[in-house]
Amino acid sequence: MNGVKPYLMFAGNCREAIDFYRDCLGGEVLFTQTFGESPMSQPGMEDKIMHTTLKVGDSIIMASDGNDGEAADFGSGISMAMGVDDPAEADAMFAKMAEGGEIKMPIQETFWAIRFGMLKDKFGVNWMFNCEQPHGEQ
Numbered sequence: 034m035n036g037v038k039p040y041l042m043f044a045g046n047c048r049e050a051i052d053f054y055r056d057c058l059g060g061e062v063l064f065t066q067t068f069g070e071s072p073m074s075q076p077g078m079e080d081k082i083m084h085t086t087l088k089v090g091d092s093i094i095m096a097s098d099g100n101d102g103e104a105a106d107f108g109s110g111i112s113m114a115m116g117v118d119d120p121a122e123a124d125a126m127f128a129k130m131a132e133g134g135e136i137k138m139p140i141q142e143t144f145w146a147i148r149f150g151m152l153k154d155k156f157g158v159n160w161m162f163n164c165e166q167p168h169g170e171q
Contacts, residue, residue: 039113041096041158044105047082050156051096057129058115060089068098090116105157112151112159123148123164130154130162 043050048065055062063086069079081098094113117123127140127148133155140150140162148164 038093038095041094041107042100042105043082043096043098043156044100044103045081045098046156047085047096047098050158051082051085051087051094053154053156054087054089054094057126058089059126060087060094062086063088063093107157107159109159112161114161114163117148117162117164120148120164123150123162127152127162130160 041047041050051062051065054060065085066083067079068074068081068083071083073083078098083097083099085096087094087096115126117126124140127150131152131154135153137151137153137159138149140148143149146163146165149162151159151161153159
């Protein structure tokens with residue numbers, strides 16, 4: 034497990050969030066275990082996600098409902114950065130992820146990218162979508 038992998042802590046809606054990300058980003062859920070399926074079962078948490086792993090492209094996102102009952106606060110100081118090779122795919126993913134969320138910067142061409150946009154999804158997680166210029170075309 035070398036490398037840095039984001040671990041998102043939700044307050045009860047982890048399954049909904051991971052299903053949303055899987056559908057929007059074309060990911061694959063590799064593993065999911067509820068608290069009830071683990072030795073760490075807690076009253077009222079039996080159906081909540083203790084740990085899940087979502088593969089998106091070559092990356093892994095991990096998540097849980099184990100936020101000790103606190104509301105999830107993803108803050109403004111970190112964003113999930115999604116790299117996409119195809120501009121049309123970047124536009125489609127961005128549009129799906131923006132549903133119910135807040136667009137911070139519409140996806141558009143920039144001086145460094147064919148497509149770039151920022152949003153806060155409906156779960157409060159910040160995302161940046163980037164489709165780089167082919168090398169040598171900046």
